[in-house]
Amino acid sequence: MSVDQITYGSVDRMRMKGYQIIGKSAGIDQAMSSSFCKWAPSHSSLEVDQFENNVDAWGLSYFPINDQQFALARSVHGAPEYSGRGGLTVMTRALVLNRQQMRQYEGQVVNLARIAMSLGGLILGDSANEVLEPFEIPENGFHLSELASDFTDSTEPVLEYGVQRAIVQQIQLLIQRGARVMVIGRCDPLPILSNVFSGLETQRRIATSFACGLKPTNRRVFQLQFTQETLSQRQHKELQRSNLEIIQIEDVLQMF
Numbered sequence: 376m377s378v379d380q381i382t383y384g385s386v387d388r389m390r391m392k393g394y395q396i397i398g399k400s401a402g403i404d405q406a407m408s409s410s411f412c413k414w415a416p417s418h419s420s421l422e423v424d425q426f427e428n429n430v431d432a433w434g435l436s437y438f439p440i441n442d443q444q445f446a447l448a449r450s451v452h453g454a455p456e457y458s459g460r461g462g463l464t465v466m467t468r469a470l471v472l473n474r475q476q477m478r479q480y481e482g483q484v485v486n487l488a489r490i491a492m493s494l495g496g497l498i499l500g501d502s503a504n505e506v507l508e509p510f511e512i513p514e515n516g517f518h519l520s521e522l523a524s525d526f527t528d529s530t531e532p533v534l535e536y537g538v539q540r541a542i543v544q545q546i547q548l549l550i551q552r553g554a555r556v557m558v559i560g561r562c563d564p565l566p567i568l569s570n571v572f573s574g575l576e577t578q579r580r581i582a583t584s585f586a587c588g589l590k591p592t593n594r595r596v597f598q599l600q601f602t603q604e605t606l607s608q609r610q611h612k613e614l615q616r617s618n619l620e621i622i623q624i625e626d627v628l629q630m631f
Contacts, residue, residue, distance in 0.1 A: 377509040378476060379403050380496075381446070383415040384466035386503075387457050394418070400507045403471060410440045416450050416465050416589050422603055424561070429463060434588030435565070437484045438597065443474050445581070447488055449497040450589065466499050470510055474581065479514055482580025485569040490516050492526060522566040533563050534624070541627050543570040549620045550575065550583060550599065557591065557600045557614060560624025564588070564601040571599070 379402040385394050394417040396408045403411075414436070421432045434450040448469035456462050470491055480487045491497050496510050524530045532539075542558065549556045550571065558567070564587035572580045587601040606614070614621060 376476060376479065376512055376514045378512060379471040380507040380510050381408070381411055381469045381471060382467065382504075382507065383411065383469070384453060385418065385456060385464040398504045398507045400509045402509065407440050407444065407471070411446055411469070411471075414438045414446065414595055415448065415467050415469075416595070418456065418465060419462055420465050420590055420592075421450060421452060422588055422590055424603060432588065434586065435488060436584075436586040436589060436595075436597070438584040438586075438595075440471060444471055445474075445477055446471050447484060447491070447497070449488070449492075451499055453499065468497055468499055470496060470512075477581045478577065480516055482575075482577045483516075483569075483572055484580065484585075485522070485565055485572060486516055486519055487512075489519055489522075489526060522563075522569050524563045525565060530563075532566075533561055534628075535631070538624075538627055538631055539563075539567055539570070541630065542622060542624065543567055543574070545622050545627075546571045546599065547574045549622075550579065554620045555596070555598050555600075555618065556620045556622065557602065558622045558624065559602055559604075559606060561603050562601070562624055567601075568599075 379400040381399045381403050382397040384397055386397055396412065399408065416434060421434050423429055423432045430452055432452055436448045437445065439445050446469045448467050450465055450467040452463040453466035454464055456464050488497060491512055494512060522528065524532045546556055568585060583599060584597045585599040586597045590604060591600055591602050
């Protein structure tokens with residue numbers, strides 16, 4: 376199954392400088408590109424865990440480009456920022472799938488990301504290419520072991536299984552009610568996301584946008600957001616005013 380690709384990041388081109396679409400495959404038109412730019416992360420958008428290096432930081436997000444097409448994006452740090460403002464660039468590579476293609480995977484977005492990465496997708500590669508080939512993925516995926524921590528289970532799980540399950544159940548109840556949810560605290564988002572989606576019907580999975588590893592911002596409004604950032608009291612009040620349901624991992628841990 377062929378799916379379109381798009382890359383986004385900070386580049387210095389003769390005609391344009393800064394964060395922009397770098398490359399795309401033939402199926403990405405101007406309207407899709409513009410919509411993607413509204414969701415894509417820019418400078419200093421990646422969260423960096425206190426136990427990891429800047430270069431190891433990554434973010435995964437899933438969001439609609441229009442009514443029928445959806446982007447699954449992985450963001451990482453690239454080269455030092457060319458503009459002189461310091462820090463590393465944030466580079467994003469995404470697969471763009473239509474609704475039928477999402478149904479082929481039953482809306483299991485984390486499984487889709489894992490399969491794509493195992494085949495070389497969602498990896499930065501040569502970020503300078505302006506013309507990208509469509510990416511080939513199996514039509515129906517293949518069997519995957521259950522996740523414990525990250526994409527390759529390279530680290531020990533942050534939370535015990537029972538704590539993860541409690542968080543999963545809270546998220547599922549809120550998502551099924553149509554609520555927007557923010558999970559605050561240190562955790563492994565991927566196994567939580569995978570289990571949340573397994574408990575939702577296919578249409579709900581496809582419709583549920585999410586982000587992990589990206590700093591919260593009003594510019595990108597996901598239905599489900601994970602953050603390890605420590606939020607101020609003022610930020611908490613702002614979140615509550617925006618009708619966002621908050622799950623504090625600290626509160627869940629106190630139940631065990």
